[in-house]
Amino acid sequence: MEEVDGQVIQFVECESGLDIHKVVREDLDDDGRPKRTGTMWTASAHIITAVIGSGVLSLAWAVAQLGWVAGVASLLTYGCITFYTSNLLAECYRSPGTGKRNYTYMEAVKDNLGGKMNFACGMAQYANLNGLVVGYTVTAAISMVAIEKSNCFHRRGHEASCEVSHKPYMIGLGLFEIVLSQIPNIEQVWWLSIMASIMSFGYSSIGAGLAFAIMLSAGIGVGHGKRTTVTGVEVGPGLTAARKMWRMFTALGDIAIAYSYSPVLIEVQDTLSSSKPEIKVMKKANMISVAATTVFYMMCGCLGYAAFGNSAPGNMLIGFGFYEPFWLIDLANIFIVLHLVGAYQVMAQPVFCKVESLCRRKWPKSEFVNREYPIKIGRRNLNFSINLFRLVWRTMYVVVATGLALALPFFNDLLALIGAVSFWPLTVYFPITMYISRKKINRATIRWFMLQFVNLLSLLIALAAACGSIEGLGEALRIIK
Incomplete structure (x- = not known):
């Protein structure tokens, strides 16, 4: 023993x-x-928290760039691809021969494809996770500023100059995340994930509901007095053919990346109780999460486009597609902030655990790294303890993430590039390649060709999205200069 x-x-x-x-x-x-005590519902909450971000409110803009046909087709196609590849990835949680658990995505790749692929996976996964953490800080601050601006516009009129600094909100959010980051692991943030997933449904429903109300008030199909088309925003005096192409690439990437949660899938699966086969529970969680996500994406994307037409804003709530009722806009932005607070932890926990595991192996006898100090209140010991290394390291991590958010106001444009680059390997390539290896699928078979077709299609979309993101990043830098 x-x-x-x-x-x-x-x-x-x-x-x-x-x-x-x-x-x-x-x-x-x-x-x-x-x-482990995780269930299908806690896994679904983790996934929904990770996948449905405030980017759902920009899907109306994405559909506007692509038009009704390509926009709707992209939403449905990538919902199906994500569901399929997520199930393939879930099968890699246990080793096929021994049944040994793979605790992280990197371990699953190493177990199935070897060490070189493991390194490539780690680079993509942790660049994506760290980028999202900084991006969530930026986006949450933007939503908090939007609340203050909404109240200002309500008091002083829509044409008023309501300039508000993002920096105090970023700092305040960082301080709050320092406290939450002391939650030891992803399994113990289940309550935060459930809260965050409810918030995501809340602000998505408000955005879709307001868009539907505008569509009805203006007459169904007229796009709030704006034009909607089968092919999306039309080339004209204000939009060159080249610029439309870049926007379409960016929109395709936005939709594809909006479905991605593979960087945390294995870690979420590792929270599931083993009373039932984890693979069966995880596949049900995948189905619930992707179905719910697709429904909300269709609602926000299609209703938003129907309401605003080809002039759909980049974000229906933050971009002030709506001004009234101001209290409902404020409520939706509060929901966004609460959701991002939870999503921050879901994305950061795998990073925390990876660094702490490496340090424990390197310094197994260090009390600073390994010793736990139980918390005592009065005569009772709480079922929780503090570790000094965890306290210092996680605090430093949040401080650095907040500092990057303060220093790079255009970080979301950079994040779009990171997401585009990491989307294909993490969501499509590794799951398909591991599945082919595990099932020993022969080349030149119909099954192999179908899998490689999905692989190639996703690669092309990721490359297009990366090109669009680079162009968008260049434009953001020009604006700052």
């Missing part, structure tokens, strides 16, 4: 943060770690 105890003590500091002596007395899973 000494060996098992040592294993529990080694893992518990990153995986649970509970009182070590208490964990040793708890039931353990087949790998010696504390028993």
